[in-house]
Amino acid sequence: MNLKKKLFGLIILLIFFQIGISKAQLYRISLLTCDPGDELYMAFGHSAIRVLDQINGSDYVFNYGTFNFNTPNFYGKFAAGKLDYMLSVSTYADFIATYTNEKRSIREQVLDLSIDQQKYLVEFLQVNYLPERRFYRYDFFFDNCATRIRDAMDLVLGDNLVWSEDEMDETDKTFRDLIDEYVITMPWADLGIDLALGAVIDRKASNWEAQFLPDYMEKSFANAMIVGDGPTRPLVKETRVILDFLKQNTEMSSFNPYWIFWLVAIAFTLITYVGFKKKRLYLGFDITLFFILGILGIVVFLLWFATEHSATQWNWNILWAFPGHLVLAFALLRKQPKAWVKKYLLSALILADAAVVFWILGWQSLHPSLIPILLVLILRTNYLYYNLEKYRSLSA
Known part of the structure; x- marks a missing residue:
């Protein structure tokens, strides 16, 4: 009888333990937004997804903004718009070290996802990291490191994700205006961009479309809501600064x-x-x-x-x-x-x-x-x- 009681008690304990795990947050998933850097390729900032596994302690960053320099005919494909970017994964520690060296601030927005939503998003990222799926044809305005994350959230949350009513409204800025905000102190780069880009970017962008820029996507995430999956709640439940460097007052070069x-x-x-x-x-x-x-x-x-x-x-x-x-x-x-x-x-x-x-x-x-x-x-x-x-x- 004692043995049976012990076995019964063990089974009950395991059941409660399993229930506790199911109710616990398996992952801490957050959006990382990085400030612009001094070089042109850093001028527009960066976005990435952090996935902290709270069970085994692994901490990784999924990054859609990388490419392979060893790609055959790299510069030719880049110039022709045929260069594929890819989803890469690094440890959180390595990611932070890189931006520490570059003296670029990072802010973190922790997402208030349910257990199922967490699992779905992590599975989505893991599947898209497979060699045959990690590459994609980069488009600066419509398919980049920021929009890929936004679109992933839309896919995972579906109708449960509600952007602010203002998100679909047009801004008072064209795509060109949005770019100019970041290269105003880089006059030669600004000139080169304006020479290369056509009239298609001189229409007003909606707030949704403006999310091709990490700063604008960060603001949109802050205003988004999750509905119909438990209590209605903000998409972002916590915001914190991970790295904070003083922004230097960059002045336009006298050679302009x-x-x-x-x-x-x-x-x-x-x-x-x-x-x-x-x-x-x-x-x-x-x-x-x-x-x-x-x-x-x-x-x-x-x-x-x-x-x-x-x-x-x-x-x-x-x-x-x-x-x-x-x-x-x-x-x-x-x-x-x-x-x-x-x-x-x-x-x-x-x-x-x-x-x-x-x-x-x-x-x-x-x-x-x-x-x-x-x-x-x-x-x-x-x-x-x-x-x-x-x-x-x-x-x-």
């Missing part, structure tokens, strides 16, 4: 395109004035100008038509940075430019004017530093159109 391009415009204006007085063309300056614009035009053309980047389409920078300008540069090297050159100069003038009109009408926002370059282009195409035949014998 704003004053440099105006200096170029002033120089071309003086050259044109002197040339008009002396009946000279000074074509060497135009050859350099059109050569550079032609190279830029080829880059814009290739980004638009020869890549899979969705954000580089319908790029009206091609109106002033036109590939044909490269041909014009070589044509101007001839002592006797052919008859088509004058017609091309008129076309180039019209295209430059069209770029200004597109900008004014809001069809595409061009970088502010380009104003003097557009003025130079309009000035020189106009000057050459009317004076090329008269002064070509005197050109230098």
Whole structure:
């Protein structure tokens, strides 16, 4: 009898123990949001998921923002928009060490998930970490390290996840405006981004779409609710700062395109004035100008038509940075430019004017530093159109 009582008691104890485990939080799952860094590839911040197993003590970070540098033709695929990013896993300690070295702050939002939701999310991450599933085609705006996490939460929680009513509303900012917030102190990078990205990013983004930026996703998580799965509750039950570094007041470099391009415009204006007085063309300056614009035009053309980047389409920078300008540069090297050159100069003038009109009408926002370059282009195409035949014998 004593043995039977002991066995019965042991069974009851195991039952209660199992019930206790089932009610306990198996995992502590949280969103990690990392501040921007000093380099361009760090400029927009970062997001990752932390999974702390509270039973065995393992602590891992799932990171959708990594890629393999050993990928064949790495730079070619990157330029063509065909580079696959991947989900990687590191220990929490290693993750924190990396951001400590970079002096980038990290905030943690612990998610108030049920046991089933925790299991589902962990299983989802484990399955997606399998070699055949960890890679994905990266898109900066619509499929990146932040949106992958948001979409995973949507899949796991389904209708139980309710974003704030404001989340689907449009912001007062376009996609380009959102990017500018992070690169305002990096004028050359800002210029390069504006040259590469087309009119497709000049529409207003909804708060939902703005979650491609980790800071905006962090705010959206803070306002989201879980309903229909136990008591209605916020998605985030606890927020804490893991790393806190003082943000340095980063000032724009004095070497920036704003004053440099105006200096170029002033120089071309003086050259044109002197040339008009002396009946000279000074074509060497135009050859350099059109050569550079032609190279830029080829880059814009290739980004638009020869890549899979969705954000580089319908790029009206091609109106002033036109590939044909490269041909014009070589044509101007001839002592006797052919008859088509004058017609091309008129076309180039019209295209430059069209770029200004597109900008004014809001069809595409061009970088502010380009104003003097557009003025130079309009000035020189106009000057050459009317004076090329008269002064070509005197050109230098």
